[in-house]
Amino acid sequence: MIKRSVSFYSYQESYYTGRKSLEELMEYTGKTLGADGIEILAEQTPVGSFPNPSDADVDMWKGWLDKYGVTPACMDSFIDWMLYKNSILTLKEQVMQMERDLKLASRLGFPVIRVLCPVRKEVMEASIPIAEHYGVKMGIEVHSPMTFTARWITEYLEMMDRSGSKYVGIVPDFGIFQVRPAKKRIENALRSGARQEMVDLLCELTEAHTPFAELTSRMTAAGANAAEIGLANSFARTVYSEPKVLRDIAKYIVHCHGKFYDMDENCCESCIEYEEPLRVLHEIGYDGFISSEYEGQSLFGVDEFCDELEQVRRHQEMLKHLIGR
Amino acid sequence: MSTYLKYAIDPEEIQSVVKNGVAVGFEVKTKIPYYRGVSLSLIDTVRISLDGQEYGPSDMTFTIGSETYTFDEMSTMPDLRWEYGEKMTIFVRRNGGIHLGTHRVDVFIGIRVSYMGMVLPFSQSFTVCPMGG
Incomplete structure (x- = not known):
């Protein structure tokens, strides 16, 4: 059964302006929306201090998970290879950043980290023993305009096959199913x-x-x-992929990003297909999470209020309807 | 309009800084113009102009929480961070601060964003009318 989660990227404005804290967003997601899981960007809504929260911070986080009835679904990782002005981090340094995030994900209970699409496959490949040590999977995000047939991704898939590891995979972003503005x-x-x-x-x-x-x-x-x-x-920067492509990459999917821009009053997404991709995910027996990932904030003008919480609620309603739970 | 363009800087918080009765400069409080926090070493460029007079990093100090840094110090600090939603106070040395009246302040902050392979530019202009100084 597909599980519903919310990426806290969706709540970026509520958190940035100080209207909502991490705990309040967890409460909303678990109690009001009834989502199964949560996804955070560890460097956006950090638990304690990034990347080394105290044990007390981790205990508090786990207390919130229990209290609000949500499970860690995915943690979004960033590799800052331009960390210094005059050099690019070496492979070894980038693997150290991956290790930093895998370790943090493990402490916080996340089973998967999202790896940004432009991260080199060599970095992920060299990080496999670390991912296996911490028991946390690495999923490369396939985000429009990237496609599953692009060489960047086919080479990733070859690396995954060669490694034989279950700790590497793919995070498809539903922006690849966008059909209109x-x-x-x-x-x-x-x-x-x-x-x-x-x-x-x-x-x-x-x-x-x-x-x-x-x-x-x-x-x-x-x-x-x-x-x-x-x-x-x-x-x-929008390139469409056919939903059936999910069937071809079924065994690699470790998490899904339910990107969306605009949910109407009837809880329908106005520009991205959901019905068919979710049907394919169901048919291939995908039983991981799909995170609501709202990215419509920038469509609002300076004097307009963007109601992220309501947008996410509508998206979760749609998922509930399409997933059947 | 992105979240940070809308909410990074409150122009009311652009003010003169007075020490021992003398205005020694002015300050701009800003949240990070990006959708997550970053290492201080990722702050690539900062420029602030007052009525067209431009000030660079060597005219400034940067305060986050209780710590104050120079720009050069920040460029060597990958382990210290400017978190998402957290205010940084940029102090600009300028004798006399901002004089009474209406002024134009331009702020430019560039953050190196690895996955985009570029410095993400943030540029905003404000009309301010600070009191005191």
């Missing part, structure tokens, strides 16, 4: 002078998975104005 982004464009018929044309093209270069040339040829081109440009 978010409703909120379209509304913003319409307010800035985009015309409805041109927005319709753009959506027709994106729904047909038109490559970006062709998308912009077709829009320009149709006489698109600045607001319409701006809307088209929001697809510059």
